[in-house]
Amino acid sequence: MKNYNNTTYAILGILTTECNSGYSIKQFIDESLNHFWKVSYGQIYPTLKFIVQEGLAEVHSSSTAGKPDRNEYKLTTKGVDTLKKWLEEPINQLPVERNELLLKLFFGHYQSHEQTISLLQNYKQGLHHRYQTYESIEQAILQHQHHDKNSLYWLFTLDYGKRITNAAIEWCECTLQKYVSIKED
Template sequence: MKSYNATTYAILGILTTECKSGYAIKQLIDESLNHFWKISYGKIYPSLKLIAQDELAEVCTSSGHGKPDSNEYYLTSKGLEVLKDWLEKPIEQLPTERNEVLLKLFFGRYQDREKKVLHLENDKQELEERYQTYISIEQAIINHKDNDEDSLYWLCTLDYGKRTTKAAIDWCDFTLNKFL
């Protein structure tokens, strides 16, 4: 079976939801996947073209009143099998993190105490904002009754984000106390 890149598999997965157009896919990525899996806007349409070309999805063109035509993509049975096959394979990489705050702190001996504190306080504030975003997303998922089959999985991935963000906030507090 042909192998695809992670973006293609992610888009195949998105096509199992109500998101069928490139625009709707981009919105879902921005609102949910982007918190743990980055996909640039410029990769969506080439991936959709490949998915259609390889008959993993059918393309239907719809025209709206006064709006330009738009393509909608519907997963084929072949596309679903490719997605399922990928989901069954072992994880190839452990998550890695690039964290500029940690990098600067690692060399913190050469940095002013005020700058260290400022970086940590800013990081903590951004993490707290992210945590509140996760709470909002969680409420939206809980209140959205149409996706009961997917909700459990979405909430599990969201829980990971909440827990790691909460741990990072706690780490900021602990570390700030060393410099205050």
Template structure:
């Protein structure tokens, strides 16, 4: 199996949804993936170009659009199989992230118990908001 970067796999996955244009891909990222996966607008079109060049998707003019330059991307069988193979692979490494709360708690000996409690309560509140989103 040829290895692609994670952005390519993310966009292959997005193309399995109702999102077919580059703009719709970006909208989905902004609405949901951005909570745990960052993809900049500048990464989308080069990834879509690569996906088409590799035969993982086909591109066609948007049927419902009045714009002649709007294009829709549709996964090919090869693209869907590539996504499935990637999904079935074990993780290369455990995901890591910079966590300000853990950093502050690491140095928490310089913070009162009450302030640590407020910090954790605020973190819990923010996590609940993210969970509900």
């Protein structure tokens, strides 16, 4: 079987849910995957077109009175098999995080003491906001988990995000404490 890029596999996976149009795929990405996997809006439609060309999905137009026609996508057997094969493959490398805060902190010797503290405090505040978002998502999943066979797996990925975010908050607190105590000496 042919190998595809991860965006293709992500969209194949999304097509296993109730999302079957470009718009609903974009909403799904914004509400779930975007927290750990970025797919731009500009990638969705070309990828859907590619998936259809590869025979991994079929497209059908549907119409609703008073609304423009919309394309709805459905995985083919080949598409399901391709997704399953990819899911069974081992991970080849650990993900590498790109973090602007860490990049700025690495060269922090060239910024003011106040700016370093501000960067860390703002980052920590953003992390708290992210954690609250994750808790809201978790509550929504828990309320509807009996309706969706995917909810257990969504909760696993959400738990990862919560734990990583919590660890980053702890790191901010520890780093701020160390930085302030060093600068006071």
